[in-house]
Amino acid sequence: MPRVSEEHRVARRQQIIDAAHRCIVENGFHQTSMQDVINESGLSAGAVYRYFTGKEELIRAVAEKASVHFAEAMAKVVSEHPSLSWDQALARLLSGLMSDLDESRAGTARLAVQIWGEAQRDPVVAEAALGALVAAQRRMHSLVVQLQDTGRIPKSGDAGQISQALLSFLLGCIVQSMLMEDVDLEGLAHGLAALPSPVELERAGG
Amino acid sequence: MPRVSEEHRVARRQQIIDAAHRCIVENGFHQTSMQDVINESGLSAGAVYRYFTGKEELIRAVAEKASVHFAEAMAKVVSEHPSLSWDQALARLLSGLMSDLDESRAGTARLAVQIWGEAQRDPVVAEAALGALVAAQRRMHSLVVQLQDTGRIPKSGDAGQISQALLSFLLGCIVQSMLMEDVDLEGLAHGLAALPSPVELERAGG
Amino acid sequence: MPRVSEEHRVARRQQIIDAAHRCIVENGFHQTSMQDVINESGLSAGAVYRYFTGKEELIRAVAEKASVHFAEAMAKVVSEHPSLSWDQALARLLSGLMSDLDESRAGTARLAVQIWGEAQRDPVVAEAALGALVAAQRRMHSLVVQLQDTGRIPKSGDAGQISQALLSFLLGCIVQSMLMEDVDLEGLAHGLAALPSPVELERAGG
Amino acid sequence: MPRVSEEHRVARRQQIIDAAHRCIVENGFHQTSMQDVINESGLSAGAVYRYFTGKEELIRAVAEKASVHFAEAMAKVVSEHPSLSWDQALARLLSGLMSDLDESRAGTARLAVQIWGEAQRDPVVAEAALGALVAAQRRMHSLVVQLQDTGRIPKSGDAGQISQALLSFLLGCIVQSMLMEDVDLEGLAHGLAALPSPVELERAGG
DNA sequence: CATGAATGAGGTTTCATTCAT
């Protein structure tokens, strides 16, 4: 199959990344052997090594793809619903992250945790993961500012800190949804919204 | 009467678990070889296999130890400061989790992420991780109820949902502190406290 | 009438052999991959396999080419200077072998050693190498006879044995020049000429 | 089999080196797979890799052992027969090198050529090979001086050049004996001794 | 009981060769 289009090459790469993605969601980075990926992809060992120099590069490609996907999903969720109220926005963020991101919310969460684990060892994966987080935070920063500007939430809070706290909460939801079956995402959103705010605390004399 | 005393046995087990802990924090579960643990522990291969049937059992022991540690640290943090205000309690939870748990906050976060990754594959590890989360949530539930009872936060919110949201936030902080250098934990706490509450939102007409 | 002419075929073959030659001088037979040869030749894999059935045939072609080259260089050296004295002839043989054979003496010596190594395994390569040696010895035999006939060296020695000894000496020079930087070829020639001869030994009472 | 003596470790190493030696003589360095060595040694893969970090180290060990062996054999040959005449010494050197060195002269020559080939790529092997040559030359230098001092050969020749020429001759004999069946070593020695010397050449008017 | 040398299945990767385009 010579004289192959750039298109074909990209498709093949994606085919391998997808196969690796499936394996890794199922078994984790280091429990997935190259043979697993080779079998899952339907290609031969040689073919896989034509597109990736080794397992490390393949892991990085999967991590980067997932990170980009995460950031894009976050952007989409945040931008597509400009007029939501605060708790609607929260709920949308959560359900969007968990289900829009991937057909199966489990897959997303599982892969995310794998990537974080790998980030401890591979700086390239760490950078990809961090990039996704930073992009996500920026989006949420915009959202918070927008909500503040339109009076839907008070302007007293620091948008940077709020958006980072929000990010932590979302990441934590990912972890929880991975460890527990049937996490009540809506309940989580309500729980977050029900947290006391400074204004209230002052009023309560806290 | 057992030979070298039960005490000795437990001490040896702990010695091995500690060695494994250090290796895993450094390199992750699957990049840590049994030889690494053997070297780090200062024992022989045979000795390690006398106390653990294999790598799986050792991983489980490390995960369980860490989970218990996590739950205990959480209990301590929550119970030791019964009269704190809401934002003091938040800040205390965060700093307590991150530094009391372990000499190095990095180590704690890294091991946690490793355990979550392993939980995807090993039900025993999953149960340990889940147990720690459930225990932590219970503690926070108590805290929330206590704060509500003493009027330090409003009683309108569902304590279960609030405590779970709080847990998500804390888990997310662990993830963030692992991926970013010098996460501003206090800023995160402020950010969370600055989130709008339902009362405010109603007032704002959201 | 053949398609692109026999001439073209031969030129292509030579192009590939030359590429392989360069690779092998650089990296040896078995450290040179077909891909190396393919890249060095500027052709495609398919093209190389159109001209050679496989690596073995290519190796044989390189070995045969080099062997023929060696024999021709020897012939040229021996025949071009019919009236040299013994030590002039010796020096001419050495320098001719080492520099006329190839632009770089290192390349010649390196390839020769590779061929000898391969001759242990491949009878075709062995035959090529042996053929070159036999041809070289025949040339030297003629030289020795010629020198004896013209009285430039004594007729007492057996021309066959002398020429074979001479060949051994030359082969050894190749090996030495490969292992040592800056071998003093002239010194070697002097050394050989300074070896005692039977006549002297008798005279010395040996 | 724990608590093993140093002796045992050295023996095991030697066992592996010997197995590798046999494989390499038979098939060359790069046609010998680690599996071949493993099978030939009667050990397991893990055992071999306990004693050698990889194929390269094993190749080096074989090359070094052979080089030391070569130098020792040369020393022995030269020193054991202090009162030989020139042509007796020559014949003794040749037959000693070829048969004393190894039970099979073929093996010695074949391995030598392999080492020279490998020396082109591995500096450690090159150093071992060069070391053996330098040691050999020193021995022959002593021999030449001794022969000159006792009047068995003329003092006119430069001992350094003579010994180096002698070395070249011997190396060439190794090559020839590898490429040709039944090389007449005695004939070669006669041939060398029959080469014209300067004295004769002058007399002949060359 | 402790030791650590030995095992060998299985992991990652390479590379000579083929064949659809």
Place this chain on the structure above:
DNA sequence: GATGAATGAAACCTCATTCAT
């Protein structure tokens, strides 16, 4: 004819585990 992507056997090496001493 030419191309170069694809193949897959086989190479090198690791590592969890065992067991003779």
